[in-house]
Amino acid sequence: MFAKCHLYQNSHQRSYAYQLASVLGTLVCILSPIIVFKFYRIHRKQTDAALLFNQMQLNSLKGQLNPHFLFNTFNTLYGISLEFPDRTPDLIMKVSQLMRYQLESNSKQCVSLEDELEFINSYVQLEKERVGYRCDITFESKVDKDYTYKISPMLLIAFIENAFKHGTCAIENCFVKIDITVENGLLKLHVTNSIPKKNDVISTKIGLKNTIERLNLIYGKDYKLDINDDKETYVVDLEIQLKKFL
Template sequence: MKWKIENVLDNKWEQEIAVFLFAFTLFAVKNDWIIFRSFQAVLPGIVYFLMLYSHSQFNRFFVLPILFKQHKVVLYILLTGVIAFAYSIALHQVVVHWISESSSLAKFSHQMSYPYQLASVVGNMLCVLGPIAFLKFYSQHKKQSEETLLLNKMQLNSLRSQLNPHFLFNTFNTLYGISLEYPERTPDLIMKVSQLMRYQLESNDRQYVTLADEIAFIDSYIQLEKERVGYRCEIVYDCQIDDAYLYKISPMLLIGFVENAFKHGAGTIESCYVRIAISVKDSKLHLHIVNSIPKKKKEVVSTKIGLKNTRERLDLLYPNHTLDLREQDQTYTVDLKLELKKSAHCAC
C-alpha cells in the first residue's frame, strides 16, 4: 500500500503514526542518536521518549478538552503546569538513577537538572500537539468545505429542476403566439424549439458546458424571438468573444435575463426594442441588456422564477460577480460581469 500525503491527512491512524515519527525524529536528532551502536545503549532513550510522549498524549486527551470543550483557559494552564512539573520530577529520577549510568544521553550535568527535564516535557508536548492541532484544523476545514459543496450542489439541482419547466413554459408560450399569427411557419419553429429542448436535456446533468454551446443556445432563442416579434420590435444582438471554446459556464445561466428582456420589452404593440451585448475577454464575461418598457403595460404571464433562480445560481457559482439591474425612463437595464473558468479541452 502506497503511503501518500493525502492518506496521512485523511486517515486517523496514519496521522497518529506520522505525529509519533515526527516527535521521535526531533528527539533523536536533538540527542544525536547516530553515536549509539547497540540496542542496550538506545533502550533508555526509547523509554525516556515514551515517557515524554505519554505526557503529551495525556494532555491531549484529558487536559486539552478542558480548554476546547469547557473553555476554561486558566484551569487548563494550571493543570498543564502541574502535570508537566510532576512528569519532570519522574523523568529526573529516571535520568539520574538509570539513563546517566547506562547511556550517554545525559552527558552533561545540566541534562540531569529539573529545569532541563521540565523544558523537555514542555518541548515534546508542543511538538506533538502542534501537528495534531494542524491536522484537526485541516480535517474540520475539509469537512466543512465538503458539506458546503454538497449543500451548494443540492441547491443548484433544486434550482435547475425549477428552471427546466419554467423555460419550457415560456418557450411554448412563444411558439403558441407565433402559430396564431403565422401558422405556415409553425413546423420550422417547432424544429427550432426541439433543438432548444434537446440542449436543455443534454446539459441538465452537467455542471458546466462550453461557452460556445451556451452562446449557440442563446443565438437560437434570439432567432426564435425574431421570428415572433422581429417585424415590430428592434432587436440588436452583438456577441464578441475571443474564444468561446476556451471557457466553460453553468448551463442556461444567462437565458433568464434574455427571456425577461423579450417578455417585458417586446410584449407591446408600441415602438419597442431589445438590445443584447455579450463580450468575453481575458476570462471576464460582460452581459449588457437594455429593453424598452411600454408606457401602458399589459399583463404578462410570469412564474416569477427565472430571474430569482438565476440570481441564486450566480450567488452560489460566481460569488464575486457583479449584477446591476436598473429601471428608469421606460428602460430596463441588465449589467452582469463575472469571471469564467477555463474548460479542460472542452471536456466539461
C-alpha cells in the first residue's frame, strides 16, 4: 500500500512538472515572436532615424556646394568675357546648360554616370575657353561598355574645380590633367594640376570639405581618397565602387 502511495506521488509530481514545462514552452513560443518583433521595430526606427539624419546632412551639404559652384562658374564666365567679349553669348548658353543640370540633379540622390560625365566635359570645355590658349588642359574618360552605373550628382566636380582654380592662375607652364576610368563599376578619378610658385588665389576649400563629407556619408569607409601636394604639383586620386540602375 505504501508502495502504491509513493508511486502515486511520483506520478502526481511528474504531472505537475509536465504541466509547468508545457506552460513555459507555450509562453516562450508566444512571447519570442513578440520580443523579436519589438527589437526589430526599435532597430528599424533607429536605422530610419540615422538614414533621415544622413539625408538631411547630404541635402545641407548640397545646398552649400551649389552656391559655391555657381560663384566659380560665373567667375569663369566673367574672365572669358573680358578676354573674348564676342564669344560671351555662346558661353552664356553653355553656362545656362550647366546651371540647368545642377538644378535638375539637385533633388536627386543619384544620376546616370553618362550624364555626370557630360556635365564634367561641358565644364572642362568652358575652362578651355577661358585659359586653354595658355594652359595645357586634358580630359580623358574611359568607361566599360555598361553605362548603367549611377553616381551622386556633382560628386566629382569639386576636385576638378579646385584643379582649375589653382592650376591655371600662373601664366607659364601651367597644366590640368583629368583622367576618369570605370572598369567593372570601379571608378578611378585622377586629377593633376600645376602649382604656381606665387599663388595669390584665396581659397575657402568649402567645395573640397563638403565633398569629402558627402563621400563619408554615402560610402563610409568604402572609398579611397589620396591627395598629394609636393609644392609643384597637386594630385588627387579617388576610387569609389559604383552601383547600377536597376
